[in-house]
Amino acid sequence: MQIERLVAKAKTFLLDLDGTVYIEGALIGDMKNTLTALRESGRRLVYLTNNSSKTKEDYIARLSALGIYEKNDAVYTSGDATIAFLKKRYAGKRVYLAGTGKVRRSFSAAGIALDEENPEVLVLTYDTEIDYEKISKTALFLKRGIPYVATHPDINCPAKEVDLPDIGSYIKLFETSTGRVPDVVVGKPHTYMGDGVKELTGQSGNELVMVGDRLYTDIAFGVNNGFSSLLVLSGETTAESYRQSAIKASAVLPSLNEIVRYL
Ligand SMILES: [Mg+2]
Structure with a gap:
């Protein structure tokens, strides 16, 4: 899929954190302005993490301290998805x-x-x-x-x-x-967390874009759930390792910051 088409259909960006938004606690490039531009284009931001050692509140505090959490944003952890799963299945x-x-x-x-x-x-x-x-x-x-x-x-x-x-x-x-x-x-790349995200946003398919740096969790999550997926080369995956991968994203950018020219 072309990046223009991915952006045109997008209503919510699901953002992985490490390697996508920040590395070792430092924001990647001009991330703060990039996220502001996404919000101003009418898109919602959901920070989506597999890390279940911390709570949603821990992440809201951390993201607020970095200046990248606004009132319409959301945090959704694999712990949150597991609570939703337990209430349904058990x-x-x-x-x-x-x-x-x-x-x-x-x-x-x-x-x-x-x-x-x-x-x-x-x-x-x-x-x-x-x-x-x-x-x-x-x-x-x-x-x-x-x-x-x-x-x-x-x-x-x-x-x-x-x-x-x-x-x-x-x-x-x-x-x-x-x-x-x-x-x-439950968590990325599985569909239980995808079901949780659909419930949280009321959206599905290409309205949702999973943005991440890891192929076997983030990008596979997009593929398994029928969402768009945007691979960023700012973390774990290199252009060379992506060439050799069987898991393919809808689109690829050097980092999320390059998306602003398509908004
Ligand atoms: Mg990551």
Whole structure:
């Protein structure tokens, strides 16, 4: 698809964060003005992240501090998508949630019944406060055979010196110990998070544009959900690695900043 056509149909831009909007906390190029130009062209911005170690409120605070969060913007995490999924698929069920204190409180506040002793569903998040007690409980409940939901699949999380183990590494640990893999993975590139986005925006198809730097999560998310996808070469993917990829985006730009000339 040509970039002109992608922009003409777009109503909401779904923005990945690391490698797309900022790198190591610093905005990429003239991102603040780019995002302002997108808003002024009548498009809505939804920041879409797989990171389930933080809450929507954490991200709103971080994006506000960077000066890129306005009142009509939204943040949607794989944790938010998992809450929506649990309410649909496992309404009223008791959940063991391996997650940070803040994330546990956010699930609870959203009406998910948390249970440490006799849960009916297990949910694994990117728990940056995980300890051996939580690892033991998670293994115990997995061995009982209850449904197993993971918020997202990422192996590593971008960090300063080296990328650090994300939930995908935890999934491998539990697979090695219990033989189980998640029955459902909610976040990018999967359609459960896509369903959540459609609900949030009331839009679908090419009205939604997924913008991201990672092929197997961001761009595959666009493809799997029938949304437009815009690959930006400001992060993980290089022009050369994209040439060799089987996953193809609707359009490619050096960074999101170049979109302003098409608005
Ligand atoms: Mg990224």
